[in-house]
Amino acid sequence: MPKPLDPKCQLCANLPTAKAKVLHGTDGDGCWNPKVCHNRRSFYRRRTKSDSTEIDVIAIVPPATYFAVLYLYKEPGDKPLHALSAELWLGQKPVCRLEPIHCFGLTAGKIRIYTDQVLQVFAQQYDISLYQYKDMFEISPSHCPVRPCPLHPELSLFCHYDERIIR
Template sequence: MPKPLDPKCQLCAKLPTAKAKVLHGTNGDGCWNPKVCHNRRSFYRRRTDDNSAQLDAITVEPPAKYVAVLYLYKEPGDKPLHALGAELWLGQQPICRLEPIHCFGLTAGKIRTYTDQVLQAFASQYAISLYQYKDMFEISPTHCPVRPCPLNPDL
């Protein structure tokens, strides 16, 4: 089995020789070896060029399907929900967004009702059928985009 490529050498091969000697020579991290580094740098440069030249790239259009995604701003575990937002995607592009709202004082039942209303609004706006969210992402409340926010009073 061949030896795996060294990522450090791959990055070094992209640098000019003078800069590589400064970074990796005696004043740098000390890994520069004049007996092997010139050949190795050449090998890595040619290998990268050869591999990219041998691969053909194709594109296949992914299926365009409507999906709803729910964003929950909360701490991991059994912690209260800080805020929530949603998006409607068609294929690989978001097409409609519900701006996030704070969930202060909302019970689990009211949050469930609200998220169901969001699905119904997406469905009626685009004349489609949506029964559930395709995915839910939990995001740390420190990334809450709602302003003003008690977690980010300076912003």
């Protein structure tokens, strides 16, 4: 009986070699073996392509239902909320997005009221019933899309000057 395919190697085979060495080399999890990995990655890439041609693929359209998703930009744990955003989805596609806002100075109660208002606006706009968010995702504040943002100071803010003042 053949040895089963290693899922970790299957995923690694799809990465560029440089990235695979970083993730699995001495700085990563340490499983990279230069004597074995190059051939194994090639084997897994060819194996995956040939296996995919043998399997029939069908597509069935999933039922389209509305649901809302909340995005919280915050550090893990009991840290303050940096920013938030929300989206309304219909089936597999987003249909409406709340622009992200910073939450500086907002209490937990005010944030709860605001997120409930977002659900109400989504429901009124699309004439549907929404009672809660289907899912909430915590995203690192370093990915905050709001500009200007204290985490992403623009160089021009600190370097801007008025020539009249200098003279």
